[in-house]
Amino acid sequence: MTIAAYLTKESRLAKAMVAGLLSLSLLAPAVHASPEEEATQPKAAVLNAETASAFLDEFFNSDVAKPHYVGASVVIVKDGEVVAQKGYGYADKEAEIEADPVESVFRMASVSKTFNAVAAMQLVEQGKIGLQDDISSYLDGMTYDNPFDTPVTVEHLLTHTTGFRIQDPTPEDIHFDLDQRVEIEEYVRQHMPPVEREPGSSYMYDNFASMLLGLIVQNVSGMPYESYMQERVFEPLQMNNSSFELQGELIEKLAEEYDAAFNPIGVYAVTPTVMPQGGMLSTAEDIGKFMIAFLNGGAAGDHRILSESTVEMMEEYRSSVHPLLPDTTYGFEAPFQLPGAGSSSAIITKAGDIVGTSTYMFLIPEQNTGVFVAYNKTGALRNLLYTQLMTKFFPAYAEPADLGNFKPQPAEQLAAFEGYYSDLRMKSLVSVLEVQGEHGLVVSDAIIGPRPLKQVDRNLFVDSLTNQFTAFQMDEDGEVAYMKEPYLNPLGYAGKGAKAEGYRDVATDSPYAEPIHMLQSLGYYTNNGDESFYPEKGATRAQFVEHILRISGLKGSKTKELAFADLEGHPSAAYVQLAYESGMVKGTTSGKFAPDRTITRQEAAVILWRALSLKYPANLFDEVSLSGEVDEWAKQAVQMIVGLGVIGPEIGISDDGATDFLAKEQLTREQEAAILFKLLTQQTDQIVASLMAKQNAEAAPEAAMQDEEVEAEAGVNTEAEAAAATDEESADAA
Secondary structure: OOHHHHOOOOOHHHHHHHHHOOOOOOOOOOOOOOHHHHOOOOOOOOOOHHHHHHHHHHHHOOOOOHHHOOEEEEEEEEOOEEEEEEEEEEEEOOOOEEOOOOOOEEEOHHHHHHHHHHHHHHHHHOOOOOOOOEHHHHOOOOOOOOOOOOOOEHHHHHHOOOOEOOOOOOHHHEEOOOOOOOOHHHHHHHHOOOEOOOOOOOOEOOHHHHHHHHHHHHHHHOOOHHHHHHHHHHOOOOOOOOEOOOOOHHHHHEOOOEOOOOOEOOOOEEOOOOOOOOOOEEOHHHHHHHHHHHHOOOEEOOEEOOOHHHHHHHHOOOOEEEOOEEOEOOOOEOOOOEOOOEOOOOOEEEEEEEOOEEEEEEEEHHHOEEEEEEEOEOOOHHHHHHHHHHHHHOHHHHOOOOOOOOOOOOHHHHHHHOEEEEEOOOOOOEEEEEEOHHHOEEEEEOOOOOEEEEEEEOOEEEEOOOOOEEEEEEOOOOOEEEEEOOOOOOOEOEEEOOOOOOOOOOOOOOOOHHHHHHHHHOOOOOOOOOOOOOOOOEOEHHHHHHHHHHHOOOOOOOOOOOOOHHHOOOOOHHHHHHHHHHOOOOOOOOOOOOOOOEOEHHHHHHHHHHHHOOOOOHHHHOOOOEEOOOOHHHHHHHHHHHHHOOOOOOOOEOOOOOEEOOOOOEOEHHHHHHHHHHHHHOOHHHHHHHHHHHHHHHHHHHHHHHHHHHHHHHHHHHHHHHHHHHHHHHHHHO
8 A cells, every 4th residue: 555546636646646557457456266166167169250249248248347447349350350349338428429349449558569569570570670789779879877788679678678767657747738749759868767677687567668669660760650650550451540649530539538436537648749658549440450460470461561470479478487477578468367377378468558548459379369458447347358258268278287296395495585575667566475384475465465375386386365376586696586476566577675684773673673674675765784773763744755655656746846935955845845736745834844843643644644535535434442632633634544554563552442643742763664664565455445344234224224214204104195185085076
């Protein structure tokens, strides 16, 4: 749980979060059959026009699917033909425009990357680009910092293995000015990231790398990127409703996009104006044309976009953490895991997410089959569609993998996997691994919670939740370096944190040692055992705000005109400004922020509450019992923080169930560390779900009683009305 998860789209922080969703796989786990249900695989149904249409109708009209979309377009192709092409729901619910696979234009999000790769591979075929070439040779003098001897190559761009520091879109990149234009090269020059990991050593989903690849296509071809794609890819395939430019008729046909609460978002733009990594617009019909051509070895009638050998190159996985868990090809990524089976290397896919839209394309070349779906509300619909379609028509790919008779390692050897792992792309996604007695290795995180991992190969484990695989990659010294798991972000690795060296003034048996060491391991604190931490020193207001936002993966505001005069020149000014713009802080009565004043515990609670209450109902925690002094303006905030368990070991609950938050005391550095630790690890969604279920259960009898009273009152009224009617009839008769 981090602050970025609780911000509304109106705030700049929400924009930061939304930007991070570009082309990002969903964080929620897919819904799968239980291991018991997998024991007997069903017989494969024949995929044809009749069965495909019936399957889609049943799926999209099911109670399971309906909550996940407003409108959806889908196409299924097989053996060079379209076997089903349908629309469901609304492209624009308010205008009552139905989703149509031919007319409804959707943002393709990261499915754009497949087409970007096609363009690059065309130039590889022509000998104008070398896959193993240093990208610097194609960037017209543009440079980047790389401390390693290994250069970043074109192949690294294609396979998301550049080693670049994460450089996702910034808050300012999402806007509503459709006339604004920023060129690809201009954007790249302003945002070029350094290399942090040796190129080729790890897999991190990389939007910026795909943008660089598009710039290379533009530089090498000598054509504007959007023109190249139109002439060399879309026109040969007669993809007449496809473009990388949001303009003209495509805006009119663009499906309205909806947020999680089913509110329309409106037409927005993303910078740069032409976005190779996620800016393509298209229809289900047009994507069907591409899938048919790709599965036909790159040919479409008299036209050819790729040679057969290049298509074969693009179908081959180039890296994997384990054979059952491949990473990427040139332009595609591994499919969602199927329980017990892993991700089949015979299937190539591409998922996409952008504000208000999700997409998914998956191809099974050996079955000459392709499926594409787009829907105008980000969510897990594609996970459900993929699992159900594969189970019905291609169950062989869901058969449990042959794992042999591997004997799990003893606890002392499993200890090598223990530690803190943070996602390479979204560092706020943290997993904690530790050996727990008879349970063996256990992984836990704030989203899914704890789950034992059973070792089935040297670096491969299966979890007890959905029978999916988690794997680890070793470095050249045989030490565990990365983890790939199926839930938080299957499109990338999580890096293992460094061994925490501790601090001179933090005892190993201190109740605050674990949170401090975790933050040290993950790089939020300096990792030098010779230094002092000053655990009992007060945390300042500016420090608290900066630390909260940093662990949420957010960067400081770029606004030059600061909200508070006393922030000028302060090292935390950009973070405090961002917190102000999001409504997390409001300053003091004097109009200043007082950044270096020690923050009180209740002030800290209010800052957190202002963000958390955007997601969680504030009154949900009204029954949380407090003791000790709390100012009235902070009471509801303190109740929420206590109810969510975002507290340190200094807080206890009395025998009567009341909690003394020590609200008016200063927040110390060790107490702040405990709060940061809980923000990264506490399963708050589950706590809230439990509270809401309890409240609903308690409210049900009361609601039923009220219904009975209403019905009884209605009955009395009905009898009175009948009597009155009889009296009127008698009067009329007289």
